[in-house]
Amino acid sequence: MKRGNRYGTHRVIDPLGSLPQPAQKISNDMMIYYNEILIDVDYLNIDSASFTQLKEEAGGDLEKIKSKIVKIVQERGKMQNPVTGSGGMLIGKVDEIGEALKYKIDLNIGDKVASLVSLSLTPLKIERILEINPDIDRVEIEGKAILFESGIYAKLPEDMEATLALAALDVAGAPAQVKNLVKEGDNVLILGATGKSGLMCSYMAKKMVGNRGKVIGQARNETRAEFLRKTEFCHKVIIADVLNPINVLEETLKANSGDEVDIAINCLSIPNSELSSILPVRDKGIVYFFSMATSFTKAALGAEGIGKDVTMIIGNGYTKNHAQITLDLLRESDTLRKIFEEKYTN
Amino acid sequence: MKRGNRYGTHRVIDPLGSLPQPAQKISNDMMIYYNEILIDVDYLNIDSASFTQLKEEAGGDLEKIKSKIVKIVQERGKMQNPVTGSGGMLIGKVDEIGEALKYKIDLNIGDKVASLVSLSLTPLKIERILEINPDIDRVEIEGKAILFESGIYAKLPEDMEATLALAALDVAGAPAQVKNLVKEGDNVLILGATGKSGLMCSYMAKKMVGNRGKVIGQARNETRAEFLRKTEFCHKVIIADVLNPINVLEETLKANSGDEVDIAINCLSIPNSELSSILPVRDKGIVYFFSMATSFTKAALGAEGIGKDVTMIIGNGYTKNHAQITLDLLRESDTLRKIFEEKYTN
Numbered sequence: 052m053k054r055g056n057r058y059g060t061h062r063v064i065d066p067l068g069s070l071p072q073p074a075q076k077i078s079n080d081m082m083i084y085y086n087e088i089l090i091d092v093d094y095l096n097i098d099s100a101s102f103t104q105l106k107e108e109a110g111g112d113l114e115k116i117k118s119k120i121v122k123i124v125q126e127r128g129k130m131q132n133p134v135t136g137s138g139g140m141l142i143g144k145v146d147e148i149g150e151a152l153k154y155k156i157d158l159n160i161g162d163k164v165a166s167l168v169s170l171s172l173t174p175l176k177i178e179r180i181l182e183i184n185p186d187i188d189r190v191e192i193e194g195k196a197i198l199f200e201s202g203i204y205a206k207l208p209e210d211m212e213a214t215l216a217l218a219a220l221d222v223a224g225a226p227a228q229v230k231n232l233v234k235e236g237d238n239v240l241i242l243g244a245t246g247k248s249g250l251m252c253s254y255m256a257k258k259m260v261g262n263r264g265k266v267i268g269q270a271r272n273e274t275r276a277e278f279l280r281k282t283e284f285c286h287k288v289i290i291a292d293v294l295n296p297i298n299v300l301e302e303t304l305k306a307n308s309g310d311e312v313d314i315a316i317n318c319l320s321i322p323n324s325e326l327s328s329i330l331p332v333r334d335k336g337i338v339y340f341f342s343m344a345t346s347f348t349k350a351a352l353g354a355e356g357i358g359k360d361v362t363m364i365i366g367n368g369y370t371k372n373h374a375q376i377t378l379d380l381l382r383e384s385d386t387l388r389k390i391f392e393e394k395y396t397n
Numbered sequence: 398m399k400r401g402n403r404y405g406t407h408r409v410i411d412p413l414g415s416l417p418q419p420a421q422k423i424s425n426d427m428m429i430y431y432n433e434i435l436i437d438v439d440y441l442n443i444d445s446a447s448f449t450q451l452k453e454e455a456g457g458d459l460e461k462i463k464s465k466i467v468k469i470v471q472e473r474g475k476m477q478n479p480v481t482g483s484g485g486m487l488i489g490k491v492d493e494i495g496e497a498l499k500y501k502i503d504l505n506i507g508d509k510v511a512s513l514v515s516l517s518l519t520p521l522k523i524e525r526i527l528e529i530n531p532d533i534d535r536v537e538i539e540g541k542a543i544l545f546e547s548g549i550y551a552k553l554p555e556d557m558e559a560t561l562a563l564a565a566l567d568v569a570g571a572p573a574q575v576k577n578l579v580k581e582g583d584n585v586l587i588l589g590a591t592g593k594s595g596l597m598c599s600y601m602a603k604k605m606v607g608n609r610g611k612v613i614g615q616a617r618n619e620t621r622a623e624f625l626r627k628t629e630f631c632h633k634v635i636i637a638d639v640l641n642p643i644n645v646l647e648e649t650l651k652a653n654s655g656d657e658v659d660i661a662i663n664c665l666s667i668p669n670s671e672l673s674s675i676l677p678v679r680d681k682g683i684v685y686f687f688s689m690a691t692s693f694t695k696a697a698l699g700a701e702g703i704g705k706d707v708t709m710i711i712g713n714g715y716t717k718n719h720a721q722i723t724l725d726l727l728r729e730s731d732t733l734r735k736i737f738e739e740k741y742t743n
Contacts, residue, residue: 136694172702348482355714363711368701
């Protein structure tokens with residue numbers, strides 16, 4: 052066994068010298084290096100922006116989605132959507148641990164783990180796709196994957212189903228970042244509050260703002276708004292079209308006594324919602340983009356174009372203890388756990 | 398005269414309901430609304446990422462670049478590069494001021510102004526392209542443009558040439574944001590320190606970090622490194638390949654006593670430098686992306702992929718007083734002013 056680079060550069064085929072995530076192609080040879088972990092994969096949870104794109108391209112045809120996924124992994128050595136650039140995550144069982152890591156990490160052969168690094172940089176080999184569940188962006192496979200030394204993972208907890216933990220861990224960065232970001236008394240707008248990360252962020256934001264603050268959740272229609280109201284995760288619920296920034300601004304002002312909000316958090320998975328996130332925020336406020344469909348230039352030029360002095364942050368899927376923070380929310384809120392069990396597992 | 402929307406939505410043709418920046422097409426009818434300003438345009442300063450793309454597509458042929466610019470403006474009603482999404486800025490003379498603004502703003506007919514909102518949202522009509530200066534991304538034209546009520550502009554100062562002011566104002570957001578961001582004692586890495594915004598940011602960062610901090614400037618070869626050393630804008634200069642993150646990390650560590658930096662500022666204008674910006678920064682540090690060539694997903698997934706808990710900020714071209722702050726740097730530093738006069742005007 053040879054020792055590989057901590058970040059996995061030893062597996063990059065094209066272009067040489069790059070890291071695995073931006074690489075076009077990486078090696079998915081399943082013979083592990085000294086400091087790698089081999090995973091026997093059970094499920095892939097495809098990133099929401101990626102799965103939406105795959106579904107649209109295939110016109111909803113599951114067999115076409117299957118072939119496309121197989122083709123991408125064959126070409127790239129990893130499941131990285133060529134259009135969105137995004138990946139997702141996986142769960143599986145530890146199959147082999149490289150010698151250099153054996154006594155350094157708290158993992159044993161057979162442990163059930165979820166990878167917390169993106170599939171867009173994870174060497175993957177698919178033997179067979181068993182099933183696709185398009186409602187929860189989940190793909191059941193027979194296959195193997197590799198975690199690098201710098202790779203982050205979580206042992207799956209004993210007190211919940213693996214599929215439930217995976218659904219939550221998939222968006223683990225979001226609520227953990229909200230915890231860092233939102234302060235007591237803040238007025239917070241959550242765009243896409245009825246989705247997976249939106250629900251987690253709304254719940255966490257409400258905890259953080261306390262009695263003096265306010266969480267405003269955006270939903271796209273009355274059905275979703277009613278669902279959101281029932282959760283009680285937001286102080287106010289607005290119905291607005293995120294592709295119409297003026298509409299979002301007006302509805303937000305109405306819900307916030309005529310004032311702009313301190314923080315907007317974009318949890319949508321569709322493109323062109325940058326200005327809807329920027330416009331309702333006060334000068335010197337914060338816009339947090341979790342959506343993988345965010346365009347850097349549209350955000351940068353959008354803020355400049357309307358003369359908004361806001362801090363715009365690129366959602367980082369990783370922050371310290373994010374897995375723990377997120378799983379604890381499911382333990383804390385029966386409502387959240389129930390929704391996740393019903394909507395995001397099967 | 399009718400009154401238009403503050404943000405210019407009344408000029409959006411496709412898609413309706415969007416704001417002018419993300420719109421595919423806006424109206425460049427030069428009959429102004431009640432709350433618009435008509436500008437007689439002298440120069441366009443094309444955004445660096447956009448101009449690089451245009452040059453590459455045209456294989457350096459100036460006539461082809463001209464036709465492409467004319468074609469883009471005809472199709473979109475604005476100079477927004479369809480590939481990069483970015484624009485640039487303009488200078489010209491005030492030609493007409495809408496009734497609603499006449500007594501509200503400090504501008505008179507004939508005043509020389511620079512627009513500080515992006516060309517990517519500014520209604521523009523080109524009569525004729527007079528000259529292109531590819532070394533400074535500048536296009537001399539006969540034409541007109543329109544500023545919306547929310548549009549930001551700067552009257553050109555008396556104590557410097559218009560072309561000098563424009564060159565500086567084009568990157569005005571960058572040094573002003575560095576002033577907000579960098580604290581005393583910080584160790585700061587500037588990627589692309591030898592470029593236009595990189596020089597401004599290096600100079601400002603060195604002012605901010607004081608005696609206990611350190612500014613490390615990256616250059617891509619010895620010629621540029623030597624140029625940068627002579628400016629004395631950085632404490633240390635490193636030569637590194639920004640497409641090779643491991644190389645950038647190693648050189649940064651060498652220049653910073655083996656430590657990661659607190660803040661990295663990306664002033665490059667080429668794609669795929671996200672990880673080179675993220676990798677050298679300590680956990681809980683800040684990565685500031687000014688480059689319009691930044692990919693949102695590559696940054697978000699890149700940080701997650703290597704388990705880096707950093708705050709990544711999307712460079713906002715606007716912050717309060719940014720024009721003043723930037724022009725003052727030229728007044729303060731003879732070195733900076735001389736470089737700008739030599740390299741970015743003609």
